[in-house]
Amino acid sequence: MKIVEQVQELRSTLSEYRQAGLSVGFVPTMGNLHAGHLALVDAAHEKCDKVVVSIFVNPMQFAADEDFDTYPITPAEDEKALIEHNTALLYRPQRQDIFLSDLSKQTRVEVPELSEILCGLSRPHFFSGVATVVNTLFNRVQPDIAYFGKKDYQQFLVIRKMIKDLAMNLKVVGIETVRLNNGLAMSSRNNYLSGQEINQAAGLYRVLQHVARICQNNSHTYNEIEGLGIRELKEIGFAIDYLSIRRQSDLRTPERTDQNLIVLAAVWLGKTRLIDNLEFSLASS
Structure with missing residues (x-):
């Protein structure tokens, strides 16, 4: 090289x-x-x-x-x-x-x-x-x-x-994002986390997965689902910057007719800022 x-x-x-x-x-x-x-x-x-x-x-x-x-x-x-x-x-x-x-x-x-x-x-x-x-x-x-x-x-x-x-x-x-076995996205800032925080931080991806599943069930508004996700993140111990459901193509707020979506989040765990996202699709109606 x-x-x-x-x-x-x-x-x-x-x-x-x-x-x-x-x-x-x-x-x-x-x-x-x-x-x-x-x-x-x-x-x-x-x-x-x-x-x-x-x-x-x-x-x-x-x-x-x-x-x-x-x-x-x-x-x-x-x-x-x-x-x-x-x-x-x-x-x-x-x-x-x-x-x-x-x-x-x-x-x-x-x-x-x-x-x-x-x-x-x-x-x-x-x-x-x-x-x-x-x-x-x-x-x-x-x-x-x-x-x-x-x-x-x-x-x-x-x-x-x-x-x-x-x-x-x-x-x-x-x-695509590379993850640890517990689901935490690989990041240079993971070096700032303690062993306990590494396990705690994995909860971010689990919440994103839960949010995506609820969206796919089509039983709540996106605002309601975002609120649910934020509450789950707080229960884990994160301080929230944002959690938001957007269109994959341009990150604009989705309409109900949009099928290809992404949920993105930025949170703080102690002094470390973490970001992650999950792309998902809705079934055509």
């Missing part, structure tokens, strides 16, 4: 791939890699000749009171895992290589509407920070296909819309 930090070396290596007629799959990450990230790498191998992974902890997507300074960084373990999964190229830029000016003066990419709901309400800085840096990485790597985990479902839709609106010449693929 080749490791590069400078954009010139990145472009030189990618140029060699292109001249050889090789396709490029890209997996942007913030490191501290786990089985969820590696599933993206494996998926990229299925469709692409070369797989490029980036590791960059993006300060633009963190607010001042969030965990940027304590975000887990594990370079040696990440390199070992990527080598084991046959990654061709690891791009590990430094902050000054991504942001050519002070963050307050940096050009930003905004994806309206999708960025302003759900996680965007409590983290209004987040999706602009993600879109801006992912756009920069896309411009540098110029992949054929980019891979994102669907645990961050809203982020996946934001990136997909950015690609469409800016007429980018690449495809984006969402990969």
